[in-house]
Amino acid sequence: MREKNKSMIDIAVIGLALFAMFFGAGNLIFPPYLGTNAGSDWFTGFICFFIADVGLALVAILAMIKTGDVSMNGITGKLGKVPSVIINSLIVLCIGPFLAIPRTAATTFEMGVMPMFPFINSWVFGAIFFGLVLLFTIRPSGVVDVIGKFLTPALVICLLALIVIGYLNPIGEIATTTHFDTVKEGIMAGYQTMDVLASIVFVIIIISAAKSKGYTETKETMNVVIKSSLFSAVALFIIYGGLAFLGATTSAGGFEGYNQTALVVAITQTLIGDYGVLVLAIIVFFACLTTAIGLVSSCASFFEDLTKGKISYRTMVLVTVGFSYIVSNFGISTIISIAAPILTLLYPVVLVMIILTFFGKHIKNNNIFIGAALFALFASAADVLLGYGLPFDFIRSMPFGAYQCGWVVPAIVGGVIGKFIPMSQKAILATKKGNSDVA
Template identity: 45%
Template sequence: MKKLNKDIIIVGFALFAMFFGAGNLLFPPFLGLITGKSWLTGFTGFILADVGLSLLAILAIGKCGGEVSKVFSRAGHKLSITLGCAIMICIGPLLAIPRTAATTFEMGIQPIFGNFNAVIFSVIFFAITLLLTIKPSKVVDIIGSYLTPALLIALLVLIGMGIINPLGSIEPSTIDNVFSEGVFQGYQTLDALGAVSLGAVVITSIANKGYTKKEEQVSITFKAGLVAAAGLFLVYGGLTYLGSTVSSMFDSNVSQAGLIVSITEMLLGFPGKVILGIIVALACLTTAIGLTSATGQYFAKLSNNKIKYETIVTVVCIFSLVISNFGVSTIIQFSAPILTFVYPPTIVLVVFTLLGEKIKNDNVFKFSTYAALFISVLNIMGDFGVKVPLINSLPLASLGFNWVVPVLVASAIGYFVKSNNKSQYDEEKIAV
């Protein structure tokens, strides 16, 4: 029992660190700033949209034995591969992994060391990432046992100082829809996508610890997810509160990165910049390690191990190294449309996977997924200046969930349309 509890804590700590990237460090303080005295209401919306969706994704991937393709399988083989590859490329070497290095450089290195060479830093960052990723069975233990405690200590020092010595008075909220804004900010973190990809890393680690029964793996994965959720709840709450304490000093035009840098410097002076650099570096490194390992495992399985895991993670690190030198803003700009495309259908399939044993008609999966994709395409068109009035008039559009009602309608239609093929549910039941 002691070994089981220790393993759950280590895996939970690792999940916390892999979720908590630099982007997660930026959103809560800004939310606290704009919501002021109503920061707790905004934080509630944030935690539901961020941690809530991530827990669902972790549970779904646990039920599927860590195989991302199984989460998507009942939507059709071709769509399953397309979505899986899009998620892994986007959350991997195209966006999230290079962004970890770029953010570490811009927030953790430049403020302290000034004109340090960006290329040299990228080489060092990804050399460390590759070194700690090359053995997938050790990834979770390395992060959970060593890196996460250091990250948590640095975060708690910052938050503790802000609670003991509040920086200023908390002003009334400057926005009307506080809860909705919290939901929107949490939705924008895209942690649910990360949860889908990181689930494979977690399941691999759990299996290597000797837990081979699927029921055990699902149980441990969910409990570890709760440990991670508790850590995220405390840290997000603390950071949101810190943001609210400077609501009389900054307005909504302040940059999110500039806000957290200013808060840290006001609390701790120049040493605060060093602490922030440590926090950012640890947060980004743990996320890079987890996502690199997840990408390697996915494409190794997809190729039936014809392409070795070690080869894939090496290529991912080299590609990410190159992309990271374009800078955070550029990376986000060219990747945003892809994220808009893949996120809604991913959430749909995660939720339906959890209900899989109750849905025996695969057309429910297929119709709802294509509906989510269709709305996503319309959203992308709107982002590029093509006016599509429909997308803004749909229910929940203000929250970024304008795809929900069309998905529900499509799933209802799919339920009544008889599938020509034998349901994959009948051929390959996903264990609860």
């Protein structure tokens, strides 16, 4: 019984840590905005958001577990060693020091600090923020416990308090809205969180945490990872649903013209009054801090493994934190504009590999993976170039193009073409070796 209780506690701690690492500022602002625009259809929008965000992230984690290689190579390895290293490195850099980590500090500063302390500049705040991140990540074994036992409960309590207040004292009636494509916007919001990319990086920390708690056998390690992931998904379902409901209670009017960030501020001020800005600052601070901690630790662990220990975990933490601190002072808009094209290129390729890897046991020819990923890359490149004014309008006319998923059909075509291209003898031997290693 004592071992069973320990296992449940460990699953809860790891699950809460995973919840907090996923739940950044972007996850806070999308559900309320969906709710206020969808009105009476808020639950539909929330479900679409949840599937495109958490649902795909869970599929990514389960796909890695099914391969027996719970690492980023478990997803991209079928593309070959060099392409896999390049893609994995770009993913880690983009959701690490190039974009996501600096964005956590910049968002906290602009949403939580500036409204209350306008005399503090971003360099001073960034030094405090990243000082805390450094403190919590410098020891890899302590990251999950710090987040799961201490920081996440504070975040969850603040969020639940806001949701309960909004449920007991709704801001207004939930109205029926028009001219809002609820399904499309829900999917797009989930897509924009980029949590699918984060999931294949966060799993590095989760596996390490499970092993550090004594789950060293492969089967029990995977069991803890699966249960922790499901625990996290349930927690996210409750919080996302509550935030979408809060947004829906503003749909009757009076909140027109607000963007995602301003809407969250307006909701908290309406529900809590003068203390709303303070509560929001606390929520944003904990949401962004926990996400930054998870990303820094994952980034450092990835490059330590990639260099086979030639660059230590601590060195990578210092480099990642220092670089992220500098970039965070560029401001949110600049950060997003720099990294958005790279993410647009990578995201479809990773999604294709996740989906195919999930059914990997039924795919005997690696050229299916390569063909599908290559065609998805070409399509996403066309989408990026269209944004720079080049004549690639056809990509938006493709099926699912309105959802920024014009790469789906090209990926299917590429996979079909790859099926009819025989594998080389070298690739066949490598595949057999990989299967025997997993077995």
